[in-house]
Amino acid sequence: MSEQRDLEQFASTASSGERQPEEQESEPSDPEDHGTARYPSLPTDWEIKRLDEVATVQGGSTPSTDEEEYWGGEIPWATPTDLTELRGNTISDTEDLITEAGLESTSTHILPPYSVLLTSRAGIGKCAVNTVPMATNQGFQSLIPGEELNTWYLYYVISEMAPYLESIGSGSTFSEISKREVQRVQIPVPSMEEQIRIATTLKNTDNIREVTKQLVEHGNRIKVGLRQRFFTAGINGEELVETDSRYGKLPKSWSIKQLDDVTEVVGGSTPSTDEDEYWGGDIPWVTPTEVTELVENEISKTERNLTESGLESTSTHVLPVNSVLMTSRATIGECAVNTVPMATNQGFKSFIPGETLNTWYLYYCIEHIASYIESIGAGSTFSEVSKRVVKNIEIPVPSLDEQEEIAQTLKSVDDAVLRNKRYLSQMNTLKSGLMREIFHGRTRIRNGQIEPLNEVRING
Template identity: 40%
Template sequence: MSDDATLDEFVEIQDSKRNDSEESAIKSDESHPRFGKLPPEWSINEIADIAEVVGGSTPSTDNDDYWGGGIPWATPTDITALSGNTISETADTITEEGLESASTHLLPPHSVLMTSRASIGKCAVNTVEMATNQGFKNLVPEKEIETWYLYYRMLETANFLNSVGSGSTFDEVSKTEVQSVDIPIPPLPEQRKIATVLYTVDRAIEKSKEIKTQLERTHNGLIQDFLTHGIQDSETIDTGTKLGEAPSHWEIVTIENILSDEDYSFTDGARYSLSSDEIQGSGDARAILLEEVKEGEFDDSNPKFATEEKYNEITHRAIYPGEVVVAKMAEPVARACIVPDTYEKYLLGCADVVRIVPNEEIEDRFLMYCMNSHKVWRQAVAHLRGTGRSRINLENISELYIPKPPLSEQREIVSILSRIDQKIDNEQQYQDNLQRLKRGLQQDLLSGTVRTTNSNIEVPDEIAQHG
């Protein structure tokens, strides 16, 4: 199995392995309380029997001689911030003197770093020698244990570890508790094949993330370029505003200048915010909340609704598909998205979401792209007020400057950026499919429901060299 294997090939593998498992059904009548029936060739071992469990510690932060050396020193934040599942660099490093002072351990490459407090069970494989702080219970696998099998097995064990974790300030699992946890262990060749399937899917997910990140960078760069030079790299002038330069034939206007004449074309949810009792899991009108307004994207993953009665009471706070909504706070302030056509009725659900309906001289999507540019964000930041959770008010939003190209250029800009938006959406859907596939494969392979023993799976060097 290669990194270039397609989603269809992964599904075909999954189906064929399930058929194989049905033909060679598990003969043992014994059933483990956590794992159920396992293949007869598999053993169940305590972690202490198959890996050395190694903790970490922190050198004194008062001694500068302990810090800034050549030894990577991981904290749980380093693990949770990873985009992949390997780690070679850390935010902080320590010296040999720091390593000795704290009696911390230097982990060999291809250990499984596992967080053991607060976020329990987050894992990564180190590719270089590394130390960690005390927020870890790291696993150094024995000779007959494949590192990547152990990595995926510990991810699957995270929920169980969380159930046994305890602590007065935050949950934590002890070294003794980790050592005593049972995990199923297939023969080494099967460990490697299981790891190969899951590792290959992970590589595909990482490639997709890289492509999506590059598309997003291209998208954001084009917005800045278009708003400065236009489509045809036009002659520019200094606008005399925080917009900086813009094409000389474009107008510079404020949000107030481009609003529609219709009632409530520029309004927020102030004085009409829905209380927690009025926001429900189902209802007649979709309530738009602050955290759902992303940069160019509306987050519909956890929809909340208002009743028809409430909608009719504050219809003047209604929003409609295709309109622009803007966030008054959080990072970045003044970010905007388009209301999708998923529902017929929408309602401003909180005071910090703003509805903007432009007149016929401004395209909605062009306005959204303007709002999601650094040219507008740096204006908005200057207006932030309040301690703690600072916000921009409605009046200040109305004073923000945006460029106003001819409609034909607006539409051309929107067309180019929308095509990239679609590619980003497609890449995200592909990632989501791979993630669902991985969850299914992980459950089937690690439970022994789907077997890899008779499969022609080429084990990559990254896996073959371990165990």
């Protein structure tokens, strides 16, 4: 028996940044051996049971698509795509509906509300809880909990073991897990009251994550709306006049400038990867992937660094702090502001703002016209915008004071979005660690530590 912690002790170590223990045991290839190998140190009052002992495993089917009478009825009929595109962890609507005749024509069955839909092919292990009666296609092996099992506990325990389910899938065309294999999978089963406490804890975490996602999306919508308004009407309520440009009407005092007039446009390059002396130095060297995968809007570290000799061997230059790095091939128009001097590879056309241009105004302006910049890309292998084309791109330029006001307003919204993104990332990490700890019996949710959710108790 390994040492067990309660929820408060787990929360304390998680908030302190203490690394949670990783799984050491190897995954067995046979589901029958799964229980003892995956869960070697469960509490003595827990049991390990096969899924077919505590739930009914139900497959699905597809009515003939040639029979119109089978389709367009009132019975929701789920496909794996409905789950992969799902927002949240419950499903009540599906893209397709079938009729009673369609249902009777196949081997599929209606799943009662609060079953656990489990995808069993291609993307194995995705789950959702249906809140209305529902049928599925053959891409599922869904679970109808028996009396010993709470629906939401089952949902979370299956979600935690999704990588294992994926690992036992087989097939030449696509990976799939059979009904027999799902039935043989073993899961830990504590008492019903502890299942409810566990499910409540994890559902509370999910609820916080969902609210945070909504805050991120709401913030992004606000930013897009403000950006559209600012770059068409300004921020001071000034009279709008027609311009001889793609921007149409703009504030009277604004001017239209080519990027080459107000910035220095800088390309990048890659030193020979065969020369060790060119790599491992102190000069950050960024690739487009590092910008497209960036959560923040600033960049200070890169996967690889150049040496001085590596820099000198190419046509790339070191960009000063507060330049705007813009990807210019494949993915065009993604931006970041560098907080340290930095070089780039050839997948960038970066901007060093002149005296009449605020860095963050330029960043948001490029973000605003990114789709236009992408539309003027060319290339047979991949789309790319050349340095000559980028230099000739026109942007609206207000006074520096107005630029700074626009930039500060947009950046304050961006900063709020980024705070929520960081919090969401922390919650995702917390949930993963908590699920691993709970379902391996290392952290217990004691009676009185958490108030059970009615949704879990009643609809479970």
